[in-house]
Amino acid sequence: MEATVKVEQDIQLQPKKKHPPGLYLLFFTEMWERFSYYGMRAILVLYLTKSLISGGLGMSEGLALSIYGFFTGAVYFTPLIGGYLTDRFLGKRLAITIGGVTMALGNFVLFANQSHAAFYIGLALLIIGNGFFKPNISTLVGDLYPQSDARKDAAFTIFYMGINIGAFFSPLIVGFLAEDYFKTTVNGVEHFGFKFGFLAAAIGMIVGQLLFNLLGNKYLGDIGKKPVGVSQNAISTEEKKKPLTKAEKSRIKVIFILTFFVIFFMAGFEQAGSSLTLYTDKFIDRTVFGWTVPTSWFQSLNPLFIVIFAPILSVLWVKLSKTKRGDLATPTKMATGMILLGAGFTVLIPALLQTGTGDSSAVKANMIFMVLTYFLHTIGELCLQPVGLSMVSKLTPVKLASLLMGVWLAGSGFANILAGQLASTTESLGYFEVFMIIGGVTILLGLVLLGLSKKLVKMSAQ
Numbered sequence: 378m379e380a381t382v383k384v385e386q387d388i389q390l391q392p393k394k395k396h397p398p399g400l401y402l403l404f405f406t407e408m409w410e411r412f413s414y415y416g417m418r419a420i421l422v423l424y425l426t427k428s429l430i431s432g433g434l435g436m437s438e439g440l441a442l443s444i445y446g447f448f449t450g451a452v453y454f455t456p457l458i459g460g461y462l463t464d465r466f467l468g469k470r471l472a473i474t475i476g477g478v479t480m481a482l483g484n485f486v487l488f489a490n491q492s493h494a495a496f497y498i499g500l501a502l503l504i505i506g507n508g509f510f511k512p513n514i515s516t517l518v519g520d521l522y523p524q525s526d527a528r529k530d531a532a533f534t535i536f537y538m539g540i541n542i543g544a545f546f547s548p549l550i551v552g553f554l555a556e557d558y559f560k561t562t563v564n565g566v567e568h569f570g571f572k573f574g575f576l577a578a579a580i581g582m583i584v585g586q587l588l589f590n591l592l593g594n595k596y597l598g599d600i601g602k603k604p605v606g607v608s609q610n611a612i613s614t615e616e617k618k619k620p621l622t623k624a625e626k627s628r629i630k631v632i633f634i635l636t637f638f639v640i641f642f643m644a645g646f647e648q649a650g651s652s653l654t655l656y657t658d659k660f661i662d663r664t665v666f667g668w669t670v671p672t673s674w675f676q677s678l679n680p681l682f683i684v685i686f687a688p689i690l691s692v693l694w695v696k697l698s699k700t701k702r703g704d705l706a707t708p709t710k711m712a713t714g715m716i717l718l719g720a721g722f723t724v725l726i727p728a729l730l731q732t733g734t735g736d737s738s739a740v741k742a743n744m745i746f747m748v749l750t751y752f753l754h755t756i757g758e759l760c761l762q763p764v765g766l767s768m769v770s771k772l773t774p775v776k777l778a779s780l781l782m783g784v785w786l787a788g789s790g791f792a793n794i795l796a797g798q799l800a801s802t803t804e805s806l807g808y809f810e811v812f813m814i815i816g817g818v819t820i821l822l823g824l825v826l827l828g829l830s831k832k833l834v835k836m837s838a839q
Contacts, residue, residue: 399521402589402596409585417503419574426441449647450791456512459783469520470600470601475506484582487572488579515766535687540683552574639785646796649679654675683758708829708834712827715819717757720757
């Protein structure tokens with residue numbers, strides 16, 4: 378308790394209210410982990426669907442998309458287990474290291490052997506490692522600040538930049554290595570170097586872990602070293618055994634309600650890796666001065682926009698908090714994010730009407746439509762995800778911190794499964810119908826959440 382109080386007092390005594398240096402260590406740790414994850418994800422479906430002679434596993438497109446959906450969903454469910462084990466037995470710092478090393482091993486297995494067995498082993502290691510890493514790196518950010526510190530939203534937005542710097546560079550680098558630098562052509566048959574893309578992802582994860590473990594004691598002190606049940610900054614045994622208060626139960630309800638809305642937001646947002654990518658590949662004119670922009674590179678637009686606009690929104694939240702009316706309520710920000718996501722899909726209406734949505738089209742739409750869609754989705758994401766992470770750290774009881782962060786992340790797991798199902802319907806319904814359904818539903822739910830905002834704020838303050 379004394380160690381945490383001292384850290385909080387030191388932060389509070391800083392005249393300019395600067396962010397603690399530990400935030401930037403976590404920023405770089407998460408940046409390299411996301412480099413690893415998004416790099417692997419960028420080439421996963423290509424690796425699965427390319428023929429054996431081309432360096433892939435030769436799976437059918439349907440099976441590959443099913444596996445992709447399971448993987449992107451499972452990495453959000455395992456944090457429930459990882460958060461539970463962390464709270465009771467491990468400690469956040471050890472859990473982050475276990476998760477990072479496990480994920481590095483998973484990518485290395487994918488590099489070392491290109492067989493179905495090695496693929497499933499590697500994928501399992503990546504899923505398990507994510508369960509230990511993901512909930513704890515986020516809650517450590519919250520641990521750096523006093524419970525009611527106004528800088529938390531700004532801190533999570535800065536932290537979110539680390540995620541997206543890694544997510545921006547990884548498709549470019551990993552994709553270049555796999556699809557260009559290590560690609561060979563023999564007798565007209567292309568052979569891609571997917572395994573070297575997985576190796577790059579493994580190296581990125583190792584770099585992040587080296588930084589975290591070598592600099593952790595200096596910049597984080599004792600924060601996160603011990604499980605909540607035995608750490609010095611934990612609540613007493615008697616307090617831990619106490620039932621949740623009415624106020625705590627009310628705040629937990631808010632977390633679950635907002636998680637419900639986030640599921641629908643993320644189901645639309647995660648079309649980026651599936652239906653939006655396929656639409657881009659088939660119907661968007663990607664030619665620039667005679668050079669064809671790789672389809673996978675469009676996935677770097679979202680993190681690029683986040684790196685550009687996250688600092689702007691971070692400053693905005695802080696400035697609003699200093700006004701008489703105060704900052705926008707978290708549910709209001711999240712509702713705005715949902716409406717912007719829906720607007721991003723409606724931007725595609727002219728493109729869809731121009732190209733049609735058949736298997737092929739002689740008419741290609743200008744890539745500006747896709748750029749605008751990703752832009753609106755990104756601003757919507759910035760209004761929702763960082764403040765959502767901050768909200769969980771503020772509202773959750775200390776003894777349930779990692780577990781409820783896992784619940785929040787599990788919402789994205791359901792969303793990814795739903796996203797995969799929605800993407801698969803484009804073959805039967807068509808892109809126009811699917812995109813308009815997603816856009817309309819998210820805008821409607823955003824308006825509903827906006828109407829509930831005051832009620833949710835009241836429940837949070839009880």
